[in-house]
Amino acid sequence: MIKLLGIEKIYDSPSGKVHALKGIDLEIARGEIYGIIGLSGAGKSTLVRCINMLERPTAGKVFVDGQDMTTLTESELRAARKNIGMIFQHFNLLSSATVYDNIAFPLKLSGTSSADIEKKVSPLLELVGLSDKANQYPSQLSGGQKQRVGIARALASDPKVLLCDEATSALDPQTTKSILALIKDINKKLSLTVVVITHEMQVIKDICDKVAVISDGVIAERGSVLDVFTNPQHKITKEFISVLLSNELPAAFRGNEISQDRTPESLLLIRLIFQGDRADDPVLAKMIRNCAGVECTMLFGNLDEIHGVPFGRFIIGLSGEDEAINNALNFLGGEDVRVEVIGYVRRSPAAVE
Numbered sequence: 067m068i069k070l071l072g073i074e075k076i077y078d079s080p081s082g083k084v085h086a087l088k089g090i091d092l093e094i095a096r097g098e099i100y101g102i103i104g105l106s107g108a109g110k111s112t113l114v115r116c117i118n119m120l121e122r123p124t125a126g127k128v129f130v131d132g133q134d135m136t137t138l139t140e141s142e143l144r145a146a147r148k149n150i151g152m153i154f155q156h157f158n159l160l161s162s163a164t165v166y167d168n169i170a171f172p173l174k175l176s177g178t179s180s181a182d183i184e185k186k187v188s189p190l191l192e193l194v195g196l197s198d199k200a201n202q203y204p205s206q207l208s209g210g211q212k213q214r215v216g217i218a219r220a221l222a223s224d225p226k227v228l229l230c231d232e233a234t235s236a237l238d239p240q241t242t243k244s245i246l247a248l249i250k251d252i253n254k255k256l257s258l259t260v261v262v263i264t265h266e267m268q269v270i271k272d273i274c275d276k277v278a279v280i281s282d283g284v285i286a287e288r289g290s291v292l293d294v295f296t297n298p299q300h301k302i303t304k305e306f307i308s309v310l311l312s313n314e315l316p317a318a319f320r321g322n323e324i325s326q327d328r329t330p331e332s333l334l335l336i337r338l339i340f341q342g343d344r345a346d347d348p349v350l351a352k353m354i355r356n357c358a359g360v361e362c363t364m365l366f367g368n369l370d371e372i373h374g375v376p377f378g379r380f381i382i383g384l385s386g387e388d389e390a391i392n393n394a395l396n397f398l399g400g401e402d403v404r405v406e407v408i409g410y411v412r413r414s415p416a417a418v419e
Contacts (some may be wrong), residue, residue, distance in 0.1 A: 067094055067095060067096040067097075067098075067130070067131060067226070067227065067259045068092075068093070068094040068100075068117060068128075068129065068130055068227065068259065068261070069092070069093050069094075069127075069128075069129040070090050070091060070092040070093075070113075070116070070117070070126065070127070070128055070129075071091055071126055071127040071128075071129075072089050072090070072091060072125060072126040072127065073087050073089070073090040073091075073092075073113070073116055073123050073125070073126035073127075073128065074087055074088065074089060074090075074123060074124045074125040074126055075087040075109070075112050075116065075121060075123055075124050075283075076124045085283055086109045086112045086283055087109050087112055087113060087116070087123070087283045088282075088283040088284050089126075089284070090109075090113060090126070090280075090283075090284070090285060091285070092113075092278060092285065092288075094259060094261060094276075095259075096257075096259055097253070097257050097258070097259055098259055098260070098275045098276060099249075099250065099253050099260040099262060099273050099274045099275050100259075100260070100261050100262070100274060100275065100276050100277070100278070101262045101263075101264065101269070101270040101273075101274035101276070101277040101278070101291070102114065102261065102262070102263050102264075102277070102278050102280060103263075103264055103265060103266075103267065103270055103277060103278075103279055103280070103306060104265065104279065104280035104281060104302075105265060105281070105302075106265065108280045108281050108282065108283070109280055109282070109283040110263045110264075110265075110280050111231055111232070111263055113263075113280065114229050114231055114261060114263045115231075116128055117130065117135075117150070117227075117229060117261065118130075118135075118147055118150045118152060118229060119135050119136070119138070119143055119146075119147075122136070123136065130146070130149065130150065130226075130227060131149065131226055131227075133146060148176075148223040148224075148225065149223075149225050149226045149227060150225055150226075150227045150228075150229060151220030151221055151223065151225035151227070151228045151229065152220055152228070152229040152230075152231065153213065153216045153217055153220050153228070153229070153230050153231070153233045154216065154231050154232070154233065155231065155232040155233065155235045155236050156236060157204070157209075157212040157213060157215070157216045157236075158216065159204040159212055159215055159216065159219075160204075161203070161204050161205065162203075163203070163204075164200065164201050164202065164203060165191070165196060165199045165200050165201070165202055165203075165204075165207070165215050166187055166191070166200040166201065168204070168215050168219055169187045169190055169191065169215060169218045169219045169222055170183045170186075170187050170222070171219065171222075172219065172222050172223055173186060173187075173222050173223070176223070186222060187200075187218075187222070190218040190221055190222060191218065193218065193221070193252070193255075194214040194215070194217055194218045194248060195214060195248075196211060196214055196215065196218070199211060208241070209236060209237050209238075209241060210237055210241035210244060210245060213233060213234075213237065213241075213245050214245070214248065216233075217245075217248065217249070217252070221252070221256070225258070226258065226259060227258065227259045227260075227261065228249070228252070228253075228258050228259070228260045228261070229260075229261050229263070230249065230260065230261065230262045230263060230264075231263045232263055232264060232265070233245065233249075233262070234246065234264070234266075234269060235264070235265070235266070242269070243272070246269060246272050246273045247273075249262075249273060250273045253273075262274055267306045267307055267309055267310050268309075268310060270291060271291060271295065271310065271372060274291050275290065275291065275373070276288070276289065276290055276291060277289070277290075277291050277294050279294070279300060279302060279303045279306065281300070281302045286300040286302050286303065287299055287300040287302075287303045291372055291373070292341075292372045292373065292375055292377070294307075295307060295311070295372060295377070296339050296341055296377050296404070297339070297404065311368070311370070311379060315335065315381070315408070315411070316365040316366050316381060318365075318413045319335065319365075319411045319412075319413060322411050322412055322413075323411070324408060324409035324410070324411050325409055325410045325411075326409050326410065327410060328388065328391075328410050329410055329412065331412055331413070332410040332411055332412045333363065333383030333384065333385050333410065333411060333412075333413075334383065334384045334385070334391055334407070334408075334409070334410050335365070335381060335382075335383055335407075335408035335409060335410075335411050336381070336382050336383075336384060336395075336398075336405060336406065336407055336408065337379070337380070337381050337405075337406040337408060338378075338379070338380045338381075338382065338398065338403055338404070338405060338406075339377065339378070339379055339403065339404040339406070340376075340377060340378040340379075340380070340403055341375065341376075341377045341378075341404075342375055342376065342377075347401075349398070349401050349403055350362060350364070350380075350382065352397075352401075353394055353397050353398060353401075356397055357390060357393045357394040357397055358390065359386045359387055359389075359390035359393075360384055360385070360386040360390040360391055360393070360394045361384070361385045361386055362382055362383070362384055362394075363382060363383040363384075363385070364380065364382055365381045365382060365383055366379075366380060366381040367379070367380040367381070368380075381408075395407070
């Protein structure tokens with residue numbers, strides 16, 4: 067549905083040229099909810115504006131539904147943009163227009179008759195849960211209601227693609243959940259392809275099928291949300307995920323030197339990642355039964371799910387003779403569980419006391 071090939075974007079600034087995008091290649095399938103996450107200044111908003119050509123790339127090609135957007139004239143672009151809806155962080159509503167007229171605005175610009183506008187706007191008001199707010203003004207609405215108006219307006223031209231540029235950043239957590247649920251519902255009901263730009267990993271986790279992590283104008287990592295969450299490769303990805311899923315050592319071990327050699331009174335710390343059916347399988351109980359001479363201490367654990375697939379993350383400490391520990395590691399390695407050996411670490415003196 068969307069294909070970006072070698073996208074470059076260079077801005078001129080008083081201090082010189084700014085290379086905002088550096089050869090971005092990205093493909094988004096029809097009907098996907100695709101997240102693009104990055105820190106402020108990483109290039110994510112520039113990238114999404116290149117999709118609808120609000121920003122014309124310095125180099126590269128942008129294909130939307132098979133059409134090369136970079137070859138279109140301004141009049142052709144205006145027609146093509148009808149297939150691309152967009153919602154923003156700050157809503158961009160007309161303060162002097164009612165909710166109904168805000169949603170109808172793009173239809174009026176295109177010369178749609180009043181009767182046809184009514185046929186289009188009323189169902190959209192119902193879709194976003196604002197049928198009773200049609201005659202109110204933006205100043206009378208909450209932030210979540212304003213964003214619902216923005217979503218309805220973006221859908222007025224029957225787009226095939228919906229671009230969401232930090233659409234929930236100005237909202238409180240509870241309202242964010244309701245807006246994300248609405249976007250997910252719209253994606254299913256209308257078979258829209260949705261691109262979500264955000265700096266919040268919770269947003270990615272809640273609704274996206276796939277994610278690309280952008281850093282300093284390049285794609286640092288991409289993949290299914292489940293794979294990226296359970297097996298992040300890049301430092302910036304791990305930092306984003308750590309906001310939701312702590313990757314730190316348990317408090318009793320932080321700041322202590324990690325060694326690959328066993329020392330007195332140290333534990334071998336292991337991070338285990340369980341996915342799918344294995345998330346609630348008693349793997350550790352089976353390990354203890356099958357591996358004599360090893361002691362297991364549970365130090366950290368949590369269970370979660372993404373798109374209905376459960377996953378668990380645990381840190382355990384193993385102690386015992388080298389042979390017993392190796393037997394335990396070999397057992398875990400054969401149980402379809404991802405095993406990350408952190409190393410031997412001693413507890414801090416305060417924890418030991």
